[in-house]
Amino acid sequence: MxxxxxxxxxxxxxxxxxxxxxxxxxxxxxxxxxxxxxxxxxxxxxxxxxxxxxxxxxxxxxxxxxxxxxxxxxxxxxxxxxxxxxxxxxVDLLSAWKNQEFEVFYQPIVCVESETITGFEALLRWRHPRRGLVSPVEFIPIAEKTLLIHELGIWVLREACFQLRQWQNKFPRKQALTVSVNVSTSQLLDGNFVKRVELICQEMDIFPETLRLEVTESSALGDSEEAIAALGQLKDLGIKIYLDDFGTGYSCLSRLYQLSIDSLKIDRSFVSQHQWDLIRSIEIIARSLGVQTITEGVENATQLAQLKLLGCKLMQGYFFSEPVDAEKAELLLLNPVCC
Incomplete structure (x- = not known):
């Protein structure tokens, strides 16, 4: 045939x-x-x-x-x-890995008090030869099912850490720039994952304290002892752990305290739906736990002003910049942030 x-x-x-x-x-x-x-x-x-x-x-x-x-x-x-x-x-995804069709884009995380970019979130993008950019929502579940996520995840981590080192050298500051990378549950269950992360930090010559790994609530707060143990080992290296899309799943506050999560990322849906009371409650919870928050999905000046009133200090969204390639992200570092 x-x-x-x-x-x-x-x-x-x-x-x-x-x-x-x-x-x-x-x-x-x-x-x-x-x-x-x-x-x-x-x-x-x-x-x-x-x-x-x-x-x-x-x-x-x-x-x-x-x-x-x-x-x-x-x-x-x-x-x-x-x-x-x-x-x-x-089929196309497996070919894409062989043909190097993947790219890493970066979206800035902004401190609205100092009006500066504190770091970037690294986001995987697939530039399909016919379809153009394919949404991660479409291909990440397939990558997890086929276990390609392991190699893809390590590749993104290596690319992001390499780029972070370049930016830290070019833009030295008292509080060094950071980069955050998304990690799936299956990656945390890989017995070699923590060691590979440690080796990448050494290879790229970055301080682990400037690397953040973003996990979902199910990864961090679920019943998998292996995943929880891996998070503990990563924190022992100095790596910060961010809890992504906070509030969209079942959050056990005692487990949050136990795991010493470093930051809660407030889900973009709360901003788009103007759920200001809920965001205020999350801010109060975060302060009681001694962790910071990053509010996602800020798209306009009205949302920005409201979030400032609620005490949100770190934000991310299209109001500041859409995810862009490394070259365009560097230009963002050269220009003042509009807050």
Whole structure:
């Protein structure tokens, strides 16, 4: 069966199916290949996950292959349009990693009191050759499912730390610039993750105290003892831990205190919905815990003024800058911040 690489016509069912077959095959090969290297025990949680991925894709492959022998079977009886789109994206995502189609963008975190940029959040972007920039909302879940998130995450961390070192050298200040990088639960469960982070800090010659790792509430406050232990080890290195999208999940305040979270990032939805009382409550909680807050999603002067009245000091959002590449981010450091 010939695999095609040209752009797929939506009404060409046979071509779409032959294109789709590459995704299950790739997933099976990747999952079993990793197990066959002997670096991962099939009896571990991650090993079992890989086996499940291989089994699920083997079943999908059988169903897709059967379609070629059943002319009366509708394509949508075999696979939904949504699943088809996801599979196409999965194929492209694996190719993107090989073809180096990923970029790191940076969005400034601003102190509105001093009107200065204190640091940046590093954000992964995928520049698809046909679709342009693909939203992380679309491809990050696929990267986590295929375990590509581990290599992607380390690559982003290395790129961000390298860029931070350049900026710290070029823009020395009493309070050094910082960079924050998002980390998934699966990364925290990787037994080598903490060591790899430590080695990157050494390799890029940055102080761990200027690196922040952002985790979700489920990662930090969930039941995984391995993830919680990893967070503790990262803090022992001097790395700061930010709790992202705070308030959107179930927050256990006693666990927050236990983990010594360094900053709560107030979710952008609270700002867009003008939930000022809730934001004020989070500020009060943060002060009682002795942690700072960063308010996300600031998009206009009215929101900025209201947040200042609530005591918010660190902010992030399109009012200051959208996420930009490293070159444009450097220009932001050269110009005063409008607050």
């Amino acid at each position: 010939k695999m095609i690489d040209e752009q797929i016509e939506p009404d060409n069912s046979t071509s779409i199916l032959s294109y789709q077959l590459r995704s299950p095959l790739t997933s099976i090969k990747a999952a079993l290949g990793l197990l066959l290297t002997g670096k991962l025990d099939p009896q571990t949680e991650k090993g079992q996950l890989l086996l499940q991925i291989a089994a699920k894709n083997a079943d999908r492959l059988v169903r897709l292959s059967a379609a070629f022998n059943e002319e009366d079977i509708s394509l949508l009886e075999i696979i939904s349009r949504a699943e088809m789109d996801r599979l196409l994206l999965e």
